[in-house]
Each structure stands twice: as C-alpha cells, then as structure tokens.
Amino acid sequence: MIQAIRSAHDVMMERDATVVALGQDIGYFGGVFRCTEGLQKKYGEHRVIDAPIAEGGIIGTAIGMGVNGLRPVAEIQFADYIYPGFDQIVSELSRLRYRSCGDFFAPVTIRTPCGGGIRGGQTHSQSPEGIFTHISGVKTVMVSNPYDAKGLLIAAIESNDPVVFFEPKRIYNGPFDGDPDKPSVSWASHPKGEVPEGYYTVPLGKAEIIEKGTDLTIVTYGTIVHVAQAAAKKAGVDAEIIDVRTLMPLDVETLRDSVNKTGRCLVAHEATRFCGYGAELVASVQKECFWHLEAPISRVTGWDTPYPHAFEWQYFPVQQRLVDGIRKVMEAG
Amino acid sequence: MTKNPKLHIPQPTARPGDPPDFSYIDLSEAGAIDRPPTDAAVRDIEYLATGLVRVLDDDHEAKGPWAPDLDPETLLKALEIMVLTRAYDDRMLRIQRQGKISFYIQALGEEAVSVGPGLAFEDGDMMFPAYRNQGLYILRNTGLVDMMCQCLSNTRDMCKGRQMPIFYHNREKNVFSISGNLTTQFPQAVGWAMGAAIKGDDHIAASWIGDGSTAEADFHHALTFAAVYNAPVVLNVTNNQWAISTFQGFAGGERQSFASRGPGYGMPGIRVDGNDLLATYAVSRWAAERARSGGGPTLIEFVTYRGGAHSTSDDPTRYRPKDEWKAFPLGDPIERLIGHLEQLGQWSRSQQESLEVKMKEKVSAAWKEAITFGTMTDPPFLDVELMFEDVFEETPQHLKEQRDKLLAMRGGRS
Numbered sequence: 001m002i003q004a005i006r007s008a009h010d011v012m013m014e015r016d017a018t019v020v021a022l023g024q025d026i027g028y029f030g031g032v033f034r035c036t037e038g039l040q041k042k043y044g045e046h047r048v049i050d051a052p053i054a055e056g057g058i059i060g061t062a063i064g065m066g067v068n069g070l071r072p073v074a075e076i077q078f079a080d081y082i083y084p085g086f087d088q089i090v091s092e093l094s095r096l097r098y099r100s101c102g103d104f105f106a107p108v109t110i111r112t113p114c115g116g117g118i119r120g121g122q123t124h125s126q127s128p129e130g131i132f133t134h135i136s137g138v139k140t141v142m143v144s145n146p147y148d149a150k151g152l153l154i155a156a157i158e159s160n161d162p163v164v165f166f167e168p169k170r171i172y173n174g175p176f177d178g179d180p181d182k183p184s185v186s187w188a189s190h191p192k193g194e195v196p197e198g199y200y201t202v203p204l205g206k207a208e209i210i211e212k213g214t215d216l217t218i219v220t221y222g223t224i225v226h227v228a229q230a231a232a233k234k235a236g237v238d239a240e241i242i243d244v245r246t247l248m249p250l251d252v253e254t255l256r257d258s259v260n261k262t263g264r265c266l267v268a269h270e271a272t273r274f275c276g277y278g279a280e281l282v283a284s285v286q287k288e289c290f291w292h293l294e295a296p297i298s299r300v301t302g303w304d305t306p307y308p309h310a311f312e313w314q315y316f317p318v319q320q321r322l323v324d325g326i327r328k329v330m331e332a333g
Numbered sequence: 334m335t336k337n338p339k340l341h342i343p344q345p346t347a348r349p350g351d352p353p354d355f356s357y358i359d360l361s362e363a364g365a366i367d368r369p370p371t372d373a374a375v376r377d378i379e380y381l382a383t384g385l386v387r388v389l390d391d392d393h394e395a396k397g398p399w400a401p402d403l404d405p406e407t408l409l410k411a412l413e414i415m416v417l418t419r420a421y422d423d424r425m426l427r428i429q430r431q432g433k434i435s436f437y438i439q440a441l442g443e444e445a446v447s448v449g450p451g452l453a454f455e456d457g458d459m460m461f462p463a464y465r466n467q468g469l470y471i472l473r474n475t476g477l478v479d480m481m482c483q484c485l486s487n488t489r490d491m492c493k494g495r496q497m498p499i500f501y502h503n504r505e506k507n508v509f510s511i512s513g514n515l516t517t518q519f520p521q522a523v524g525w526a527m528g529a530a531i532k533g534d535d536h537i538a539a540s541w542i543g544d545g546s547t548a549e550a551d552f553h554h555a556l557t558f559a560a561v562y563n564a565p566v567v568l569n570v571t572n573n574q575w576a577i578s579t580f581q582g583f584a585g586g587e588r589q590s591f592a593s594r595g596p597g598y599g600m601p602g603i604r605v606d607g608n609d610l611l612a613t614y615a616v617s618r619w620a621a622e623r624a625r626s627g628g629g630p631t632l633i634e635f636v637t638y639r640g641g642a643h644s645t646s647d648d649p650t651r652y653r654p655k656d657e658w659k660a661f662p663l664g665d666p667i668e669r670l671i672g673h674l675e676q677l678g679q680w681s682r683s684q685q686e687s688l689e690v691k692m693k694e695k696v697s698a699a700w701k702e703a704i705t706f707g708t709m710t711d712p713p714f715l716d717v718e719l720m721f722e723d724v725f726e727e728t729p730q731h732l733k734e735q736r737d738k739l740l741a742m743r744g745g746r747s
Contacts, residue, residue, distance in 0.1 A: 018532075020531060046530075046531050047531070049562075051558075052557050052558065052561055054553075054554050054557060054558070056520065056550055056551060056554045057520050057551075057554030057555070057557060057558045060517065060519075060520025060521055060523070060524060060551060060554055060555070060558075061520050061521070061523050061524030061527055061554075061558050062524060063520075063521045063524060064520065064521035064522060064523060064524020064525035064526070064527070064528060064538070065524045065525065065527060065528035065531070066524075067459075067509070067521065067524075067525055067528075068459070068524075068525045068528030068529060068532070069528065069532070070528045070531065070532070072524075084550065087514060087517065087551075088517060088520070088551075091512065091514040091517060092512060092514070092517050092521070096510065097723050097724070097725070097726070098495060098723045098724055099492060099495055099496055099500070099502075099510055099512075100492070100502045100504070100510040101491065101492060101493050101495070101722075101723055102723050102726075103491075103502055103504035103510070104502065104504060104509065104510050105726070136724050137724050137725065139725070159726075160726045161725045161726050205729065249725075249729035249730065249731060250731070252730070252731070
C-alpha cells in the first residue's frame with residue numbers, strides 16, 4: 001500500500017505541476033512510513049517540502065498554497081498528531097468555500113496514518129475519523145487496500161474539496177485478518193494488492209461490496225474490512241461485506257440496497273464506539289431499511305478507552321469479537 | 334528566609350476613573366531611526382524592533398530617512414480613503430444601533446494601519462486582513478454598496494447570508510475572506526507566499542492580526558514557516574493596546590515589543606508609529622521590497638490605539654478610561670495627515686470639510702442603494718436554499734435531502 005500511495009503522488013506530480021507535498025520527514029528521508037520516498041529527488045525541494053514539526057503550520061500554509069492555485073498534499077505523520085492543526089481544518093479549510101461563496105477554496109488533501117495493531121500505544125494508534133466526518137465541508141476517506149489507496153488518493157488530490165485521507169498503518173505492508181498470532185502476510189497474494197502503474201481513480205463517495213452474500217450485511221472500512229472477511233468465514237455465514245471507503249459523503253444507496261436484501265446488519269470499526277462513525281452508519285441503515293430489518297443492527301468497535309499499549313489485542317476488534325457480533329445479529333429476531 | 338515565587342498579573346496603567354497613562358509606550362523622535370538597506374542582515378537591524386519609526390513630527394513635517402517619496406495626489410488619496418473609512422464606520426455603527434444590522438466593528442483611530450500599508454503593495458499581491466482592516470477593502474475598490482449588502486445579509490450579499498457583518502472578501506482585488514477565528518490567516522498568508530515562490534511569480538502576501546492575537550499558536554506557526562522558508566510575506570501586528578478588555582500586556586507586550594518577536598525567529602521586526610500614514614507606508618514599502626527581492630519576511634508592529642469599542646457588543650467604559658484615546662501620544666491618523674498636507678500647502682480646513690461632506694454623501698447614497706436589495710427585516714430576502722450550497726463544490730445527496738426537507742416544511746421554495 002505504501003508503494004501505491006507513493007505512486008499516486010508520483011502520477012499526480014508528473015501530470016500536474018501544481019501538486020506539491022509537505023510534511024515532517026517526507027522529503028529527503030521519504031517519510032517515516034516511506035510513502036514519499038524518492039519524490040523529492042525527482043520533483044525537487046520546492047515540490048516535496050520537509051516541514052517543521054507544527055501540524056497547525058503545515059495545514060495553515062497548505063491552505064494558503066491552495067488558495068494560491070496549488071494542490072497541496074499534506075502529510076500528518078500520525079493521526080494522533082493532527083490536533084494542533086484541527087482549528088485550521090475545522091474553522092478554515094472546511095468552511096472557506098462556504099464563507100466566500102466559492103470565491104476562495106483550498107483543494108488540500110491531508111494524508112494521515114491511523115489505527116492500531118502496531119504496538120503504538122495511545123499516541124500512535126488512534127482512529128479519529130469520526131471527528132472529521134462531523135465537520136461540514138471536508139470529505140473523509142479511509143482506505144483498506146493498495147488499489148483503492150492509489151485510486152482514491154488521486155481522486156482526492158484532483159478534488160476541489162478538501163479531503164482528510166486516513167491510511168490504516170497496520171495494513172501498510174499487508175492485509176491483517178484480525179488474528180495477531182498468525183504470521184504477517186504481504187499484499188502480493190491479495191487481489192487488491194495489484195496496482196496499475198499509471199493514472200486511474202477510484203471515485204470519492206462510492207462504497208464497494210467486497211463480498212456478495214445473503215445472510216447479513218457487514219458495513220465496515222479500513223483494517224476491519226479484512227477482519228470481517230475472516231470472521232464471516234469463521235462464523236460460517238454468507239455475509240455481504242461493504243467497504244464504505246468514503247465516510248463523508250456516505251454512499252447510503254449501496255448500504256440500503258444490501259441491507260434491504262439481507263435484512264441483517266453489523267457495523268464494525270476500530271475507533272471508539274460512543275458517538276463514533278458507526279453510530280451514523282447505524283442511524284442511516286435504520287432510517288433506510290427499518291421495515292426490512294429482521295434483527296436489531298449491532299456494532300463491534302474499539303472500547304471507549306484510550307488505546308492501551310499492553311492490551312492492544314484486547315482493545316482491537318479482533319476476529320472473535322466480529323464472530324460474536326455476527327452470531328448475535330444472526331440469532332436475533 | 335526563602336521567598337516564594339509569585340505570579341505577575343499584568344495591569345494596565347489606567348482603569349475607568351483614572352487619568353490616562355501612556356508612559357509605558359516608548360517613543361522615538363520623528364526621523365530618529367536609521368533606515369537600513371532592504372537587504373540588511375537581521376542581526377544588524379534589531380534596533381528597528383525596539384525603536385519607533387516615525388516620519389511626521391509634532392509640526393506635521395516629514396523627517397528623516399524613512400520619509401517616503403509620495404506625491405501629494407497619493408497622500409490626498411490616502412486621506413480620502415481614511416476619511417471615507419471613518420464616514421462608513423460612523424454610519425454603519427449608527428445603523429447597527431438602529432437595529433438594521435446585527436453587529437459592527439469600527440476601525441476608528443487605526444485607519445492608517447490599513448491604508449498606508451495597502452498603498453505599499455501591488456495589485457497582484459494578496460492581502461489577508463483581520464476584521465478591523467475595512468480600509469483595505471475600501472482602498473482596493475470594494476464598492477461600499479457591496480460592503481453594506483454584506484452587513485445586511487441581503488440579496489446582493491457577497492456571502493449569501495453566511496457571515497456576520499464585516500466578514501468581507503474580494504477575490505477579484507486579492508483581498509482574502511475574513512475569519513472570526515483569530516490569527517488563522519497568518520500561516521495562510523505565509524503559505525500563499527510560499528506558493529507564489531513555488532510557482533515562480535513575484536507576488537507577495539501580507540497579513541494583519543492584532544496584539545492580542547500574537548498569543549495564538551498560529552502566530553508562532555506563521556513566523557516559524559515564514560522564517561524557515563524565507564517566504565515573501567509581510568506580517569503585520571496592529572497593536573491597538575486592547576483586545577476587547579484585555580490590554581496588550583496579557584499578550585506579552587509588557588517586557589518586549591511585539592516587533593521584537595521578529596528577530597527571535599530570524600526576520601526583521603519593525604516597530605512603527607501606526608498613526609503616521611507616511612511611516613506606515615514607508616515601512617511596508619521597505620518590507621515589500623525586501624520580500625519581493627528574495628529577502629524574506631518582515632514582522633511589523635503598528636503602534637496605534639483602538640479609538641472605539643471592540644465591537645458593537647462591547648462597552649469599553651467598563652475597563653478603560655473614557656478619554657484615553659484623546660491622551661494617546663500618537664494622536665489621530667487623519668488629523669496628522671491633514672496637518673501634513675496643510676504644511677505642504679496642499680490642503681486646507683475648508684477643503685477637509687467639503688471632503689468630509691462628500692464622503693458622508695457617498696456613504697448615504699450607497700446605503701440608499703444597498704437597502705433596495707433588502708435588509709434583515711424588509712424584502713427582498715435571500716433564498717433559504719442558498720444555505721445548502723458551497724459546502725462542497727457539488728452538493729451531495731444528504732444536503733439535497735435536507736434542503737428539500739426544509740423547503741417542504743416552508744411549503745415549497747422560498
């Protein structure tokens with residue numbers, strides 16, 4: 001997935017001279033996760049910019065660059081560190097088009113690694129997507145595989161709307177099925193691990209049905225897509241698994257059609273539950289599909305605590321928790 | 334015996350009932366501060382951050398190396414814009430008191446901080462103003478009718494009813510949209526300037542914030558990024574002594590001037606008489622030339638005084654002496670420019686009187702036209718569905734549904 005993200009930068013910087021990247025450690029070093037490796041050498045220090053450790057400054061200056069006709073891609077090294085830039089995102093980036101009636105806007109993409117499963121403790125594991133989907137005026141994406149990562153990132157860079165783009169770092173190097181005891185696997189054998197070299201996009205605002213099924217619908221995104229696939233298999237159910245991909249704006253239609261067909265729905269994400277993004281998913285499905293539901297919609301999420309270092313796998317919605325969630329939805333009603 | 338550390342709680346020199354006391358403001362004589370070349374090294378010009386660059390002396394004569402080469406026509410234009418700004422403010426304040434607009438902010442006493450610097454930049458340079466820089470919009474030919482319609486949230490409102498009064502923008506004339514969140518425009522201006530350099534054009538950016546706003550993290554972000562990348566930007570701090578009821582000591586102005594922050598980051602800091610139109614122009618011109626020729630950013634502190642309330646929601650008699658402005662040692666920027674033009678033989682009191690009448694008439698005529706586009710209480714009104722536009726470039730489905738729901742509730746389209 002790292003190569004896919006790097007390739008998205010490369011393709012866009014090659015095609016469009018207004019695309020620039022900025023962030024901590026992204027230039028000479030190529031980023032702590034290597035997502036921008038080699039780009040500074042290719043495009044120069046004025047287009048791949050090493051930035052001071054100041055997220056508010058990175059996002060604030062990216063907005064100014066965007067207003068001046070550039071398409072900045074700002075990397076925030078960990079989603080856990082995005083908060084010093086939060087005011088610039090909430091009060092400025094998201095509302096500039098609105099408050100100036102389209103006279104000013106800043107097509108900024110903010111990329112940031114999120115999620116746990118890498119022994120990052122409470123400061124390198126957060127999934128704060130729900131905070132961003134609550135803002136009016138930014139699009140929010142979370143990717144689950146290399147093919148989508150490249151296509152969605154290109155779409156985000158090309159979008160005239162600001163996009164907060166979450167990359168679950170646990171799946172940077174390979175899919176993770178939620179069983180921490182199994183050896184890591186690479187993307188090589190995954191169908192979505194194959195990434196075309198050139199330009200293509202995956203449209204913003206479209207969910208994808210990862211697996212077709214009839215027993216229940218699992219609505220999820222990010223790392224948990226892979227956990228859900230493994231859990232459905234383990235539970236022995238014919239699940240329809242939907243990868244939401246773009247959280248804001250939400251593709252309600254795909255969710256509705258699926259749940260109206262299956263009559264059962266499980267929502268799963270890694271982030272904390274209370275007021276989490278899953279609450280919106282549940283509310284949307286309930287509104288669209290209430291008369292088709294055969295069981296209450298259920299949620300499997302991270303616990304409502306900070307992300308603990310020592311209890312990572314007790315916190316993370318591992319396979320077994322998904323299996324339990326699936327059974328609960330299947331047995332109810 | 335050990336002495337326990339005690340906190341220092343900054344106190345203004347005068348409170349209501351006290352005689353005004355501006356002894357804390359360090360003054361320099363007009364013409365006393367050297368004007369270095371625009372490519373001078375920061376370490377050689379740190380004196381600019383603690384002195385006070387002044388051009389006009391007590392007899393309104395232009396003195397010293399900073400005296401700019403401005404022809405009388407330009408000075409008269411500056412005067413006209415300042416007088417117009419004051420006339421506009423005066424009228425809008427009264428209109429707010431009549432309940433016809435919800436809110437207003439005057440620039441009384443600090444008109445030169447917008448107009449002097451504004452004249453120093455080129456049309457293609459991008460301005461990132463604060464909320465008390467209406468003079469910049471007026472200087473850059475934003476029509477008074479358009480500004481009034483914004484304050485009225487009427488059918489000709491440039492903001493389509495989305496912003497409180499005075500939060501203007503002017504894309505065509507390169508004046509950015511005003512934010513109510515303080516200091517956010519400072520790093521944005523730096524980013525805009527970085528963008529200009531990345532694109533290889535020679536435009537520069539300028540931004541304004543107040544003394545209170547220097548306490549925000551974005552001030553640090555802006556100065557760090559501007560200095561690190563040598564961005565072609567001019568960063569202005571309008572030190573009008575008061576942030577609502579909080580005097581400038583609470584932003585850290587007691588022990589060092591705000592301009593002194595500049596050299597700490599590696600850029601020149603210049604403290605300037607903000608009520609001296611010639612000085613505000615000269616210093617901005619110096620900084621603009623430095624930026625445009627690759628010399629990087631400059632931080633400028635304009636020492637001035639907020640002559641009016643913070644806003645129409647504020648009552649300054651509760652926290653500062655009533656007559657403080659009259660005692661301010663740097664006077665009134667309009668009176669000082671009039672004095673200078675008189676001294677040059679270019680202006681007279683009767684000409685000033687007729688200018689003021691003319692500007693008032695201009696404002697009145699604009700108001701008459703503005704209200705034909707509606708007010709908060711009188712039609713025509715804005716279409717309510719405009720609320721749902723421009724959240725994104727294309728309106729997504731959920732917003733269309735919410736719009737239709739609201740319209741249905743109102744019995745069809747507004």
